[in-house]
Amino acid sequence: MANHKSALKRIRQNEARRLRNRYYHKTARTAVKVLRNEEDKKVASEQLPKVISLIDKLAKKNIIHKNKASNLKSKLTKHVNSLGY
Known part of the structure; x- marks a missing residue:
């Protein structure tokens, strides 16, 4: 275990950031999954910019x-464009 005050603070910061990153990542993965399962092109087209925004924030x-963000965005865009009306 860390002995220095600064090291203890660093441990607390890292844990908080890890949990925050896990939340953002899981939220984005769920949004991607929902978009991939969408059958209606109109609904998927409305969801796509929101999902792309989430992916861009994760990459940033x-x-x-x-x-990986670029590949995800490309595949999702192709998927949405291939959907029928």
């Missing part, structure tokens, strides 16, 4: 890699 905060 280094919760996911920027290339």
Whole structure:
């Protein structure tokens, strides 16, 4: 266990950030899953910008890699465009 005051604070900060990052990541994964399961093109087209925004925020905060974010956005956009009316 850490002995220095600053190390104890760092442990507290890391734990809080870890939990926050897990929450954001799980929320985005759920949104992606909902979008992938959507059958209606109109509804999916409305959801897509919101999901892309969530993914961009994760990449900006280094919760996911920027290339993974790009791949996700590309695949989701292709999926939405391939949906029938």
